[in-house]
Amino acid sequence: TFIASKLGKNLFNKITAKDSSYLNKAGVLVNTNPGYSLSDFIEVEPNQSYFGKGTDSRGMRFTTFFNAAKTVIAGGSDDFTTSVVATSSTRYVRVSILSTDKNTFQLERGTSATPYADYAVSQVLTGVLIDSTAIRPATITATRIADRAITPAKLASRSITAGQIAPRTITTTEVNFVQESKNLFNKKIKEVGYFLNENGVKNANATYTLTDYIPVTAGQPYFGKGSSTTGMRFVSHYGSPTEAGFIRGGSTTPTQTFTPPDGVNYVRLTIMTADTATFQLEAGTSATPYTEYGGVLRGVKVDSTGII
Incomplete structure (x- = not known):
């Protein structure tokens, strides 16, 4: 990655x-x-x-x-x-x-x-050199180069040619190389051995793992499942990403789907500990192939010398 x-x-x-x-x-x-x-x-x-x-x-x-x-x-x-x-x-x-x-x-x-x-927590690109063919012609202006402090030496080492540098403005579409993953579950931030009950109270139980606060959109259906068929044991609603933001009304029975009502901006999910490596929460009403949480590169060609 x-x-x-x-x-x-x-x-x-x-x-x-x-x-x-x-x-x-x-x-x-x-x-x-x-x-x-x-x-x-x-x-x-x-x-x-x-x-x-x-x-x-x-x-x-x-x-x-x-x-x-x-x-x-x-x-x-x-x-x-x-x-x-x-x-x-x-x-x-x-x-x-x-x-x-x-x-x-x-x-x-x-x-x-x-x-x-x-x-x-920020996400950064590591060990990547961008091939000149990945940059659209006439999309890098002198002003943009100054703003980013790109020196002639750096341009040469990255093989950016004069054809890519011309008096035009760089748009968001042209520079946005990172697309967020569909998987909303960050398995690196979790509490193993805990679950939240219907009152928002945390309890210890090695069978379960508790997610961090996950941003959601009211009215949008979500689907969550790992290797097992259980899906989510509890779905806890929050208006804000704090304990004080707890809102009653989340699911207290095993489910694979939920739709946040108005006022719910975050959820914390209780899932099976055995599912943490394969669990995926995504927008929609059915499962799609698993992807890791995070960002993915799009529209970028990687020079082989940039792979460490």
């Missing part, structure tokens, strides 16, 4: 954080303290230093380390700290922070704070 997901520097996703909860370093979960917010599993690198702080200078109240199987391991902290170092066995961390810090907290690589940035 030429599409890679890239996290921004802030590894803390406040949208998936669990309010009124904290987890101590031994992995004991407390769900009844409004003073705290608990992060989701955050992927980290072994032996790497991380710095975490919000408005409160004390940083993180608890840090809990997990191995690749998301089992609690030694090495977390039960005291306020702004710095942690992942052990050689650590693959994930969950941080418990003050609820007042939720909108300003940043967890990042390193040993000191940098200016705050929202959590973000």
Whole structure:
């Protein structure tokens, strides 16, 4: 694949954080303290230093380390700290922070704070050189080259000839090489071993996996299924991508189809854990061949020297 997901520097996703909860370093979960917010599993690198702080200078109240199987391991902290170092066995961390810090907290690589940035995931092209024949004649103007800081050396190395550079405007159609996948389920962002019941309450059960908040359009039918015939065990409705945005009325029985009513802008699906590698949610009323979540290149010819 030429599409890679890239996290921004802030590894803390406040949208998936669990309010009124904290987890101590031994992995004991407390769900009844409004003073705290608990992060989701955050992927980290072994032996790497991380710095975490919000408005409160004390940083993180608890840090809990997990191995690749998301089992609690030694090495977390039960005291306020702004710095942690992942052990050689650590693959994930969950941080418990003050609820007042939720909108300003940043967890990042390193040993000191940098200016705050929202959590973000971008998709980038990697290892691709574009053959000159993939660029329509007379579609690159001098102004556009200046705006993009393309130097003559870069043009030469990419084989863009004078025939492609002429005084015309580049349109959206001509430069939009990425088309979003029909599969709306991102299997990289999920909660394994959990389901949401009809009241929007999260429960532990290894049979199920809970998706992230998935944007949907009211009145549009959707079809979801993996390898099994079960489809979706629960469909939970949300007006906004937060726990507070929960709306009653989602499906509480196994189904392969649903149509969001007015006011529903997001759903979270409970699916079979065994289906996570093959599950596809798509617009429509029937299944089509499986595709990975993300973006695909269209209308681009790739020079063989650009394949790494």
